[in-house]
Amino acid sequence: MKNVLIIADKEIKTYFTSPIAYLLMAIFGLIFGYFMFSATAFFVMRSMEMQMQGGSQPMNVNDFVIGPLLGNASVVGLFLIPMISMRLFAEEKRQGTMELLMTSPVRDYEIVLGKWLGAMFMYICVIGISLLNVAILFAYGKPDWHPIAAGYLGLILQGGCLLAIGTFISTTTRNQIIAGGATFAVCLLLWVLDWVSSYEQAAWAKVVAYCSVLTHFEPFSKGVIDSKDVIFYLTMIFLGLFLTARSMESLRWRS
């Protein structure tokens, strides 16, 4: 465990000594800010209309602002995750520092876990920027915090799953651009897999749609923590990290 933390600590320092951490946080903050502005503006307009029509029930901030916002955040995360994970192993391979890690008294899975945890910390910092916007909602309204917490848990689990896949892809190449591009393609594919369910009802289509990360995220954004979805994400994280460890081992046999 100590070795995992040493590696994670080094990864986090690497992110924050390079511009990448600040760039990612700035991009996310900007885009999320725009989404937030649009969503609240729309919400205000709709609720004024409702009042004029004599609607008695006030509109729910959770359903109309926070839910869609978290959905959008997960999409933005999809674009940022390749940028976080692409360097994890590709850079080490290019610099030759892989030899240092692999000849140090550290087990392969400790390296994998450490790097993934470092990337997770970076990802959480990025999506954490959105808490500023959420704090504004709390300052001017009375949203329920439970669905928000569930939504953030979903974001973290989804991010963890895609980061694990990105980490695996990063071990297969020494070129960061290739790693990033391939990760982006896989993330996007995993996201739109559920489209098959709209035109096909066969068993295989259900299986394919089930593998979509988006279908498992939707309940979280509505405030529902379903063990089925949690287990899906945890399985994907395990699978991604397992493949990473195997891929690292194959480096020894091939290189």
Place this chain on the structure above:
Amino acid sequence: MIKVEGLTKRYARNVAVDNISFEVGKGEIVGFLGPNGAGKTTTMRILTCFLPPTTGKASVAGFDTLEQPMEVKKRIGYLPENPPVYPEMEVREYLTFVGKLKGLTSKDVPGRVEEAMKRCAILDVKSKLIGKLSKGYRQRVGLAQAILHNPDVLILDEPTSGLDPKQIIEARELIASLAGDHTIILSTHILTEIEQSCDKVIIIDKGKLKATDSVANLKKLLHGTEVHVEIQTPAPSAEIRQTLEQIPGVSRVVLSNAADERHYFEVESLESQNVRAEIARAVVHAGWNLNELRPKGASLEDVFLQLTASEQKTSVETVSQ
């Protein structure tokens, strides 16, 4: 300390290391010599548990590299051909990270880092980014990384590449100072380096072991010391030759040329000591003129060239094509 038995590493298309066996005792400095692509780096990578062997066994301090890699890795300091440094880190930060990675306790780390920086003369750049350092400094940071946890065995792949002559001398002195407590294997192209700093030399070529012996023995392997002598006298060559052959220690005298009362000889001797002085005395005693007395260096270079002769020839052919 290091034991290698029947080690073979086969890749899809070629055999990098072919059935190599050798042993290195505790505290020895061993030079690993061979042309490019001979399998030096591959052998080192197997010893450091970076690569598994296809067949054969390698063990360090009694631990097998395949069975107990963690124990082996704890006892090895490794400097690969390109120093494994992170350009975005500062020197001290990097060494601290490596120290923790090598399993030093957080209490020991600062002291060990300081000492390694002192030994490798990089204290003056400790707060600089490694990416901004020159090749020589980066190489020394790599060396500091290898000796950081005070390992029993040091494996250095071309430790002096990229250093300037002054730094090379410093690096050799550093390596020499590490000998004794540490067992060192270093690879190099530079033959003088082996002659100067190694007790033992292992020559490999195209993955095969060509020779493994002490540096002194290897030099004797080819021929004893050879001396080139030019004598000017009206006396016949045969007489001079007889005189030279009678000098104690001389094993063979060859007349290579004779013209205008000048006689050129190649004199071989068993031992290098004092033969030249004896020759000079004998020539002067006989009343001849000694024009030249020059040792024909039986350097390690000759041994190396002879042992890897087939490789040399093929490379010449490839160039000429």
